[in-house]
Amino acid sequence: MGIYPYLVAAWLAGVGFYGVITSRNYVHLVVCLTVIQASTYVLLLSVGFVNGGQAPIFADVPSTSVVVDPVVQALSLTDVVVEATVMALLLALVVQAKKRFGNVDPDSVNRMRG
Amino acid sequence: MSQLPPLAVGVPLLVAALLAVVHPLLTRTVSDLVATVTALATAVMCLLMLVHVGSGLEIYWFGGWHPRGNLAIGIDFAVDPLGAGLASLVSVLMVLALVFSTRHLEVEQPYYHVLMLIFMAGMVGFSLSGDLFNMFVMFEVLSVAAVALVAYKIHERAALEGGLNFAVINTIGAFLFLLGIALIYSRTGALNLAQIGHFLHHSGNDRVVVIAFTLIVAAVLIKAAAVPFHFWLADAYAVALTPVCLLLAGAMSEIGIFGLARVYFAAFQPALGGSAPVLRAIFVGVGLLTALWGAVMAYVQDHLKRLLAFVTISFVGIFLCGVGLLSADGVSGTAVDVLADGFNKALLFACAGIIQHRLARLSQERLHGCGRHLRLTGPLFLAGGLLISSLPPFGPFLGKSMIEDAAIKAGYGFVPALIMLASGICGAAVIRAWARIFRGWGRAHEHAEDTSDEETEAEANEAQDRTPAVMLAPAVLLLIGTVAVGVWFGFADLAAKGGQRFVDFAQYHAGVYGAHVPQAGGSSDAPKFYDYLYCGGATLIALGLAALSLWGARLSRRWNDLTESASALLLPVRRLHSGRIGDYTAAVALGTGVLAALMILTLN
Amino acid sequence: MRPRYIIGLVGIGLLVAALAWAATGLPAFGHYNQAYGRVAARDAVPTRNGTNSVVITSFDYRGFDTLGEEFILFVSVTGVVVLLRRMRSAGREEDSAASSGEIEEEDMRASTGERWLGAAAVGPVAVLAAYVIIHGQLTPGGGFQGGTVLMGAAAFLALGGESALMLRIRGSSSPIEIAESIGAGGFAAIAFGGLIAGGVFFFNFLPYGKAGLLTAGVVPLDNIAVGLEVAGALLMVTSELFEQRLRGGAT
Numbered sequence: 001m002g003i004y005p006y007l008v009a010a011w012l013a014g015v016g017f018y019g020v021i022t023s024r025n026y027v028h029l030v031v032c033l034t035v036i037q038a039s040t041y042v043l044l045l046s047v048g049f050v051n052g053g054q055a056p057i058f059a060d061v062p063s064t065s066v067v068v069d070p071v072v073q074a075l076s077l078t079d080v081v082v083e084a085t086v087m088a089l090l091l092a093l094v095v096q097a098k099k100r101f102g103n104v105d106p107d108s109v110n111r112m113r114g
Numbered sequence: 115m116s117q118l119p120p121l122a123v124g125v126p127l128l129v130a131a132l133l134a135v136v137h138p139l140l141t142r143t144v145s146d147l148v149a150t151v152t153a154l155a156t157a158v159m160c161l162l163m164l165v166h167v168g169s170g171l172e173i174y175w176f177g178g179w180h181p182r183g184n185l186a187i188g189i190d191f192a193v194d195p196l197g198a199g200l201a202s203l204v205s206v207l208m209v210l211a212l213v214f215s216t217r218h219l220e221v222e223q224p225y226y227h228v229l230m231l232i233f234m235a236g237m238v239g240f241s242l243s244g245d246l247f248n249m250f251v252m253f254e255v256l257s258v259a260a261v262a263l264v265a266y267k268i269h270e271r272a273a274l275e276g277g278l279n280f281a282v283i284n285t286i287g288a289f290l291f292l293l294g295i296a297l298i299y300s301r302t303g304a305l306n307l308a309q310i311g312h313f314l315h316h317s318g319n320d321r322v323v324v325i326a327f328t329l330i331v332a333a334v335l336i337k338a339a340a341v342p343f344h345f346w347l348a349d350a351y352a353v354a355l356t357p358v359c360l361l362l363a364g365a366m367s368e369i370g371i372f373g374l375a376r377v378y379f380a381a382f383q384p385a386l387g388g389s390a391p392v393l394r395a396i397f398v399g400v401g402l403l404t405a406l407w408g409a410v411m412a413y414v415q416d417h418l419k420r421l422l423a424f425v426t427i428s429f430v431g432i433f434l435c436g437v438g439l440l441s442a443d444g445v446s447g448t449a450v451d452v453l454a455d456g457f458n459k460a461l462l463f464a465c466a467g468i469i470q471h472r473l474a475r476l477s478q479e480r481l482h483g484c485g486r487h488l489r490l491t492g493p494l495f496l497a498g499g500l501l502i503s504s505l506p507p508f509g510p511f512l513g514k515s516m517i518e519d520a521a522i523k524a525g526y527g528f529v530p531a532l533i534m535l536a537s538g539i540c541g542a543a544v545i546r547a548w549a550r551i552f553r554g555w556g557r558a559h560e561h562a563e564d565t566s567d568e569e570t571e572a573e574a575n576e577a578q579d580r581t582p583a584v585m586l587a588p589a590v591l592l593l594i595g596t597v598a599v600g601v602w603f604g605f606a607d608l609a610a611k612g613g614q615r616f617v618d619f620a621q622y623h624a625g626v627y628g629a630h631v632p633q634a635g636g637s638s639d640a641p642k643f644y645d646y647l648y649c650g651g652a653t654l655i656a657l658g659l660a661a662l663s664l665w666g667a668r669l670s671r672r673w674n675d676l677t678e679s680a681s682a683l684l685l686p687v688r689r690l691h692s693g694r695i696g697d698y699t700a701a702v703a704l705g706t707g708v709l710a711a712l713m714i715l716t717l718n
Numbered sequence: 719m720r721p722r723y724i725i726g727l728v729g730i731g732l733l734v735a736a737l738a739w740a741a742t743g744l745p746a747f748g749h750y751n752q753a754y755g756r757v758a759a760r761d762a763v764p765t766r767n768g769t770n771s772v773v774i775t776s777f778d779y780r781g782f783d784t785l786g787e788e789f790i791l792f793v794s795v796t797g798v799v800v801l802l803r804r805m806r807s808a809g810r811e812e813d814s815a816a817s818s819g820e821i822e823e824e825d826m827r828a829s830t831g832e833r834w835l836g837a838a839a840v841g842p843v844a845v846l847a848a849y850v851i852i853h854g855q856l857t858p859g860g861g862f863q864g865g866t867v868l869m870g871a872a873a874f875l876a877l878g879g880e881s882a883l884m885l886r887i888r889g890s891s892s893p894i895e896i897a898e899s900i901g902a903g904g905f906a907a908i909a910f911g912g913l914i915a916g917g918v919f920f921f922n923f924l925p926y927g928k929a930g931l932l933t934a935g936v937v938p939l940d941n942i943a944v945g946l947e948v949a950g951a952l953l954m955v956t957s958e959l960f961e962q963r964l965r966g967g968a969t
Contacts, residue, residue: 006741013293014734020282020699021726029695033285040292047300048755051748056759058769059857067771069755070762072299074776075247078787079292081862081948082254085794086285088955089261092798093278095962096268096805106278106695120782120919124906127789131903134796135896176782177912177920185753187761189782225800232793239786251786258790262797269808293737300744303752321743325736700726707732714736 005046012039026094026104030087037083041076048072118166119174119191119242122159122201126152126235133224133231142223149227150212153234157205160238164198169611169634171625173244181627186306192244192380192626195612196449200241200372203456204365208234210588211357214464218471218582219355221266233259233361237369244626246298246381247305249373250291253337257284260366263358264350273353275693280350282695283343286702287336294329297322298381307380308626311619315384319717323385328713330377332706338370340434341404342705344427345691345698348411351423356467359419360588363426364460368452371430375437375445379617390440392716394524396709397438402532404431409539411691413659414684418466418476418547422459425502425540429455432533436517443520446613446638450606451513454599458501458510461592462544465495468585469551471578478547483554491581492552494589499548501596503541503656504649507641509599510537512606514652515645516638534648538655546660556664606638767926768855768934777860777937781920784940785909788947792902795951799895802958836878843871851945855934861944868949869956876960894957898950904943908936 012035019032048069054061056070098104129152133145140148166172172193175181179188212230215221236256243249261284265277299305301322302313314323332343339347347367351359378386386393408428415421429451436448466476468491475481485492504511514533521529549555599605614636615621625631641649666673690697745751758779762771766778776784851864912921922935931938 002746003741003744005747006744007738009293010734010737010741013289013737014730017286017699017703017730017733018726020286021696021703021730022723023696026278029282033282033289036286036289040289040296043293043296044299046747047296047744048750049748050750055858056762056771057858058763058771063760063763063769067759069750069752070758070771070775071305071755071780072296073772074780074783075295075299077772077776077862078247078251078783081787082251082790083285083288085791085951086254086258086261086281086288089258089794089797089801090278090281090285092801092955092959093265093268093274093281095959096274096801097278099805100269100271100274117913117919120909120913124785124909124913124919127785128903128906128910130789131792131899131906134792134899135903137895137899174919176918177778177922178916178918179779182757185757187754187757187779189780222800222804225796228796229793229800232789235789236786247780248783248786251783251790255786255790255793258797259793262793262800265797265801266804268801268805297740297744299752300750303754305754321740325740328736694722696726697722700722700729703729703733704725705729707729707736710736711732714739 006043009039009043009046012036012042024105024107026097026106027091029106030090030094033090034083034087037079041079044072044076044079116172116174118159118163119172119193120176122156122163122205122242123235123239125159126156126231126238130228130231130235133228137224140224142217145224145227146212146216149224149231150209150216152231153205153208153212156234156238157202157209160198160202160205163193164195164202167193167195167198169195169608169615171615171622171631173626184309184312184627186245186304186309186626189248190244190306190626191242192307192622193242194615195608196372196445196616197241197376199449199453199612200368201238203368203453204237204241204361205234207361207364207456207460210460210591211360213584214360214467214588215355215357216584218578218584219357221355226266229259229262230357233263237365240369241372244308244380245306246295246310246377249376250288250295253291253373254288256366256369257288257337260358260362264354264362266355266358267353270353276349276353279346279693279695279698283336283346283698283702286699287333287343290329290336290706291333294326294333297326297329301326306626307377308623310381311384312623314382317385319385319388323382324713324717325710327382327386328706328710331374332709334370334373334377335400336370336702337373338367338430338434339427340400340430341407342701344404344408345701347427348420348423348691349693351426352417352420356463356470359463359467360460363422363463364456367426367430368433368456371433371437371448371452374434375448375616378440379619380622383619386717389717394438394440396712396716397440398435398521398526398529401431401434401438402529404428404434405533405536406431407687409536409543410684411687412543413539414681414688415543416478418469418478418481419463421543421547422462422466425462425544426459428536428540429459432514432517432536435521435529435533439520439524439526441520441524442610442613442617442636443523443638444517445616446606446609446636447513447516447520449612450516450599450609451510454509454513454596455502457592457595457599458498461494461589461596462498462502464585464589464592465491465498468581468589471585472581478550481551483551485552486554488552488581490586491589492548494593495552496545496548497593499541499544499656500653502537502544503653504537505653506646506649507600509596511645511649512600512641514649515641516606516609518645518648519642530648534652535655537649537652539659541653541656542659542663545656546663549660549664557667607636610636610638766855766922766934766937768937770855770857770860773854773860773937773941774934777940778922778934781909781940784944785905788902788905788944791947791951792898795898795954798955799958802962833878836874839874839878840871843867843874847871847945847949851941852931852938854941855937856931861941862948864941865945865948866952868945869952872949872953873956894950894953898947898954901943901945901947901950905940905947908939908943912936
């Protein structure tokens, strides 16, 4: 199991990037960004895992038990919220793109050249 | 006094939320007033912090969570002169931008003001923060606000595209930043910059540190828009509202460079300091490439704001050269240049905004000769162009001199010449624009491609026949600021002390963990006599190139052939800026990959 | 398009290889052994009497980050609302004939069964949301999670066919928008309260209690503020996009 989760994170990042580069649909592009985001929290959470550790919530386990790292979980929570809101903003722009350009193909809308 | 750091961020956030709560009761005037006063209060707080900290270091722990032994449990703000200085620059620019947008700008109140205040709070927080994840959060605060502000004129196709490109590329940057944070957290168990540095001091360099550094550098270079991560910037700055451009060009690009410097000196220096010569080469190389690329692209632009956007990119290259020298002199020179050129670029954007307000167009071709009756804006624009080419003895001249001195001291003697070339070409582009627009010189219909100007409207419904004072006053103040930075004696010494403090890791670490940090020493002997030659040379290049471009065809037929072949050579480079998000992302991927490969090969 | 794919693949290949190379230098999965996590986990109960150390970490030790996160949410929703409204008002000038006036309420009513199910679900889900929010410092959950569930309760209205109600939410001076801003402002105000009451921004100034709901000082209040804000924000975004769909704007 040694470094598998980290490799998964690297792979997700690569796949997400590839999706963004080759995307022909803005909605698909935004979802590929979500895939890259997935790689960040897979990496964060797998960095904090402790073998045999419980969730760091002591409501029903004694406070001396082995738990995983709560700090990375707090970081991931922030990560998820932040990126969810960014996706919302991006999708609002995509909705407008559909309205203004008539389609959502990123390669067809370029007004900015040179 | 000691509570100022959190207030500088907390007050704008609270006021923004309050504006949103009571928005049915607000009128445009009230919103403008409240926002401007809040920005002014923040500026005053940042300036007070700057004065109070002198050239020392003050730490503020949130929630009262002081470190336990070596472990920093809470988040801190580490206020040092350069951080406080950047925060002051940001808030002062925001005040001027809000004044500029008073009453005439076509915006929805109070949402526009809410976005601007939060934008400012994010930038101030980023400048003062001493915790890596907190820097990421502030980075995202300012990015999201900036996206909303860039895409504000959403019914314009160009604005929509610019906003989308900006949002996607910056989000990718944020993810790279997070990956870097995850790696460095795993290695060091710390998120506080000083604690990371302390750990790395003992454990040294290894694979994880190298890649973490690469990812964080890539993320901040995306924000700063260094080549090849820069493609989004021209699209975004060309379409944003003018007050937003003031801030983007004057502060946001500089924030990226500041982030790079802060992360290196406060966290990674103990591990990577041994490889400083290699890192220096990489950063200076990227910086020079960016400076020249930006300058050349600026020179061939027709759309005024896009031209200024490429000037911004070029100057980011110069800043990157400055901090990339990884020395106190380089950092202090960049600090002075950021201040002076920040004001300078904001001045130029303000003039562009006035042109847009009065004439409802931004294409040089269509504006040819139309600006003759703008009697105040013309001289302001010309002054801005001359200052861009580092006319001695004013602000940008001082900044570039300090950077050039630092480069020579570090053994990079060829850097000043290239900086001279870049500033000269940028200056030529701006001065030529002045001549075309405000004087009607040169031929009326050059073959410049029109890039997305058809939809440029005045930002207030239709072309107006008077330039309002709220637009002229900030422009004049910005000019005074740019000039003053160079003329005020002793400023270079202050910056030198600030740079000394910034690069000193041992004192930074001691200060974060509670020791008292003494005032730094240091002085600068800029400008030296050869700086006058370099910078004067840049101005001459600017004037000469502008003149040749305007009248060269009349002097010699060979000039036409020369420009034709130069344009042909340049076409592939221009085509790279295609407006397609896939191309931009491919460039980011390639840039990050190549950077990683370079770092792996050289830092191991 | 082809050159872009090649350049992109080269870049991605290098990036993934670099990440994998770095991964070989990381401690093996499951061997996390750093002090910060241990201290955060061990300290939550003794110092703050709260049992959910993740929430204590994000609202107390690193409360300032959460303030930033709240405001990212706030500014993003403000951006969405502003942009979509501008788009609609610009669009209204352009295609005057296309969009009809008010949407007929009768057209959007679903069957009686759907409406009963939707209405029946709202109550329990709202209670669940309140539970998750208030018990944030004790059990898994907290403001963000509970706020999303609260928004889900409102979503049942739409699912139950009460689309007109969703549209009415969206009005310009709607209580939802104000509630969302109060949530954001409330969080900032609590931070300021820490400054006034304890001398430090974000100081946890309420009594920590012994066990049960009123523990961990200001954390329950923070959770409520966050829950309010998240629910309001998600509702606003959903109803704005909903309106786009209904007005036929996206076709």
